[in-house]
Amino acid sequence: MIAKSRRAGHFVIVRVGEKGERMPLTIAGSNIQKGTITLVVQEVGLSSTRLCELNEGDYITDVVGPLGQATHIENYGTVVCAGGGVGVAPMLPIVQALKAAGNRVITVLAGRSKDLIILEKEIRESSDEVIVMTDDGSYGRKGLVTEGVEEVIKREKVNRCFAIGPAIMMKFVCLLTKKYEIPTDVSLNTIMVDGTGMCGACRITVGGKTRFVCVDGPEFDGHQVDFDEMLKRMGAFKSIEREQMSKLQP
Ligand code: FES
Structure with a gap:
């Protein structure tokens, strides 16, 4: 259903494990006949590493979309x-x-x-x-x-x-x-939780107004985005992330 209805710019939120972080990932492509979507993920933190560790036959706990x-x-x-x-x-x-x-x-x-x-x-x-x-x-x-x-x-x-x-x-x-x-x-890729405009995790300031990336975006007029504020908010969980990553190391 996602493959059929998605348009350029749409994203999905995926979660690996019941307690996994909800990761917004823009849909890079789809195959309507096969009913597949293409996501491109770079291993940078705990959640993306867990996603990339999945093998053929494994599954993603849930996928929500298309969003945005x-x-x-x-x-x-x-x-x-x-x-x-x-x-x-x-x-x-x-x-x-x-x-x-x-x-x-x-x-x-x-x-x-x-x-x-x-x-x-x-x-x-x-x-x-x-x-x-x-x-x-x-x-x-x-x-x-x-x-x-x-x-x-x-x-x-x-x-x-x-x-x-x-x-x-x-x-x-x-x-x-x-x-x-x-x-x-x-196209902004902020921290997200629900992806439906309710939690406020993805909020940013665009032209002096608060906007939610998940429902108002993910695309915005770049000249109006307060990037410094966004960068600060995106770094909010860096230390927790590092701590969790260190537990992954053998
Ligand atoms: Fe919760 Fe956007 S992710 S409001």
Whole structure:
């Protein structure tokens, strides 16, 4: 049912184990015939490690979705899509939808190193141009995602930008595009609990107003998002997380 009804931008919340953390994950793709959805997960903390440890035949305790608002897609003209690290996974359906709507799509793929550049083949299939940037220069060009985006902005007229990746990366892409007055959409991945607008765990400030990422988002006008507040809230459970992770070590 999720595979059938999901649109670009939608996410699911998954939980591994009865007491597991509820993890919001954007749907990267689906196969309606098989009834499957594709999630791309990077092992970074306790919950993502538990999810990645599952083998074929194991199961996820529960999956809720599709949640959130679908991406607003139209023919903007020339669009730059900036994807950082695992953020390229939620970017893929947006790139595909933008291309299908007739946009000229230029995608900037960025990661710390070559092995963190993902879904390049799929992104290339739906982009008019792809620029790869790595922090250490091990693949594509050496530099930050913002350098790749600015190069395009200086070269040609860009009508809209989409940025998905770590919060800090989206913050800097937005600072850059604000300078050039290019409307920019970001997809936020905050801590979530219920995913239906009731608990307030995912609240952020957008344009001075409180918004809930799970029901109002996950996409917002990046120029209006208070990224510093969001980064602070996302770090709230860091020490507990570290403690739990240390228990996992053999
Ligand atoms: Fe509870 Fe959004 S996750 S309000």
